[in-house]
Amino acid sequence: MLALGQDEIAKYPFLADAGQYLKDQGFSLEQFGTDPDLKDLIKKAYQRILVAADGKIYKSDLDGDHVSKEAALPREVFSFLLAIVLLKLSGMHTLIKRFALAEARRAEKYLEKDLANISDESKNQLAIRVIDDLFSVQVEKSDGYFVIPVSDYLKHSINFHEREWKLINRHVENGQVFLSPHETVRLIRKELGTYINSKIINAKTPTMIPGFEDSVNKLVLLSKKFVTYTVTTGEYPPCIKHAIEILEKGENLPHSGRFMLASFLLSKGQTVQQVAPLFKNAPDYNERVTLYQLNHLAGTSGSGTQYSCPSCEKLKTQSLCFATSECDNIINPLQFGRKKK
Amino acid sequence: MQEADILFLEDSFKKYYFNHFDQIKVPERTSEREFGYQKFNSGMTRHISLKDDKELHLLLMQNIPSDVYCSNACYTFPNLPMNEKDWKEADLIFDIDAKDLNLSCRENHTVSICNDCNEVSKNLTQCSKCNSTKLEKKSLPCKNCIDASKIEVEKLSEVLINDLAITRENIQVYFSGNEGFHVYVYNSQFQEIGSRERSELTDYISLRGAIPETFGMKKFKQDRASFPDFNENGWRGRFSKYVFGSKSKRSKIITELLANGYSSFQKTLDNASENIGVKIDPNVTIDIHRIFRLPGSINSKSGLTKTHCDDLTNFDPYVEASFLSDDTVEVFANSPIEFKLKNKKFGPYLNEKVTVPTFAAVYMICKKLARIA
Ligand code: SF4
Ligand SMILES: [Zn+2]
Ligand SMILES: [Zn+2]
Secondary structure, three states, X not given: OOOOOHHHHHHOHHHOOHHHHHHHHXXXXXXXXXXXXXXXXXXXXXXXXXXXXXXXXXXXXXXXXXXXXXXXXXHHHHHHHHHHHHHHHHOOHHHHHHHHHHHHHHHHHHHHHHHHOOOOHHHHHHHHHHHHHXXXXXXXXXXXXXXXXXXXXXXXXXXXXXXXXXXHHOEEEOOEEEEOHXXXXXXXXXXXXXXXHHXXXXXXXXXXXXXXXXXXXXXXXXXXXXXXXXXXXXXXXXXXXXXXXHHHOOOOOOHHHHHHHHHHHHHOOOOHHHHHHHHHHOOXXXXXXXXXXXXXXXOOOOOOOOOOOOOHHHHHHOOOOOOOHHHOOOOOHHHOOOOOO | OOHHHHHHHHHHHHHHHHHXXXXXXOOOOHHHOOEEEEOOOOOEEEEEOOOOHHHHHHHHHHHOXXXXXXXXXXXXXXXXXXXXXXXXXXXXXXXXXHHHOOOHHHHHHEEEEEOOOOOEEOOOOOOOOOOOOOEEEEEOOOHHHHHHHHXXXXXXXXXXXXXXOOOHHHEEEEEOOOOEEEEEEOOOOOOOOOHHHHHHHHHHHOOOOOOHHHHOOOOOOOOHHHOOOOOOOHHHHHHHHHHHOOHHHHHHHHXXXXXXXXXXXXXXXXXXXXXXXXXXXXXXXXXXXXXXXXXXXXXXXXXXXXXXXXXXOOOOHXXXXXXXXXXXXXXXXXXXXXXXXXXXXXXXXXXXXXXXXHHHHHHHHHOOOEEEO
16 A cells, blocks of 8 residues: 555545454544534544435645645544445445545545646656556556556546547557646546445444434435336336345445346346446446356357356245245246236 | 278377477467367367366367367357357457458469369359359468468557557467468457457458548548647547558649549448458458467367467468378369478379378368368
């Protein structure tokens, strides 16, 4: 991990090891719930989530590159770390996604500033190292430009649809692409969000801490606003409904479960394009791999044979079956809901 | 194809694999590759893994395949079904085929074989005997086809070397055995990129999807200084050489381009793409799970060998890729087009019984223009 100065942690709080940071500062989580001097930090954290949920970027106490007042500094990092604790306690994945995205936008601004900073080489180097460490994009400086290997560029730019991001519309020389600070940061935007998101998802959920309940409850209420549209309809069997729910919570569905879900929906006549978005919430989502696998299942690539949905018996052995009385007399989820005589 | 023809081809191919196994280039990391083969008149057998060239030799001698293939990808488990193979990386491969180059000579050396009555003719729209439109076309590529393909290979190498920093040693060119060339790029920064990334790369190489701004033309606030210089690197440089022609004409032509406006510039770009873009088959490059004809194996579309080109400029496939024997054989030939192999002219044959060397007989039988008498 990078060694970070105080300013840097405030700008890129997701780089800090949360537990270690609190310890270093001499605090425990419980203190924030009880200590009257620290309690309003929870409010601040809650605010930080609210702003993110609203699709806006949290306006920090940082003034340009520097902390406005020395005292504001730990507060800045604390509010981030506490926000994560609140989110974990609430268990609301829609909020986590929004929060991660907003925090990514915020960090993006600082990264760009740091890259463009010509007077302070160390700021420059830090931003370059953040990009390299987190996203394995090797950035090198060359005059006013940042150059990265064409292969690294492609891995990120293929997610963009604007024509100006096509390699042909880039300055390419000697196996490298030349970018401005803004473009360099823009290139890793999505990954920055994913990175922060996965850091939160992978953080341990603490048990409820006295003094945190109020904010957590408010978050649970708030998240109801953001329930996403699902493809679930009454006709789907319990196993399929269950799998969709898991994915929508952003939790991990085992490979066998993904296979069941995809083959089921494809057999029901949905297209690869319709099915693919379902997997977007998965913690290890990779669009390319997902599309490849779906196309393979659908028989539009490779062998050309369409895979069919596994039998109920098989799904039972994989602990994917959640049979109800409506499942009686069927041997395959595809038969669910069809009247039998 | 009739039984006697298959036996004859198998016999000729077997002799080749026995006598010329040294022609076969087994790829590095053999055990991580997927192999596949086809036999005459039967389907593809894929998902084969081989330890080394000895196992490959055995496979060739036992099965006498019509065609042999090997993946450009490396897998942990090359013999498992595709989604369980565990893809690691793949060499970058380009396919340049004369049939994609819109050459005017093509018509002169293409014949059609009627699926209904087997009539062979130079009429390419319908059968001249029974008027059926179910025609199979066979081309006997000429020197012009080969030369035009070579030019594309040169253009490709130039972009690979200058823009993408590939070293010349890591670019290997093979005659495909039929109508074009396969260009392999080894050990590049692109080994591990996926299909969509490769697709972007092919757009770059063929100068597709460019916007006017990239080459200096803006919608608003037009600016002479943003047009490329004559000696610039990359596509801007190649574009300016193509559009300006010479340094001295640059200024005058920029004035013209500006006067014609933005949308007309897009046409200039399309035109440049057509003329200076490298004509590669994008589908081949973006498929990272494909198996390719194995270098040194025989292409059953022609009986010629997929051959490494040390000296592309002087490479003559009809001399250097023909390895089959000179022993003569009697065939019924129906080849309205003449062709040259090993510096000998053959045909045209109009449904006649002729005695020709094995290599010429195989060529015609593979093209469905002859059968064993
Ligand atoms: S019985 Fe079949 S349809 Fe019902 S939950 Fe189990 S697997 Fe799904
Ligand atoms: Zn006919
Ligand atoms: Zn020709």
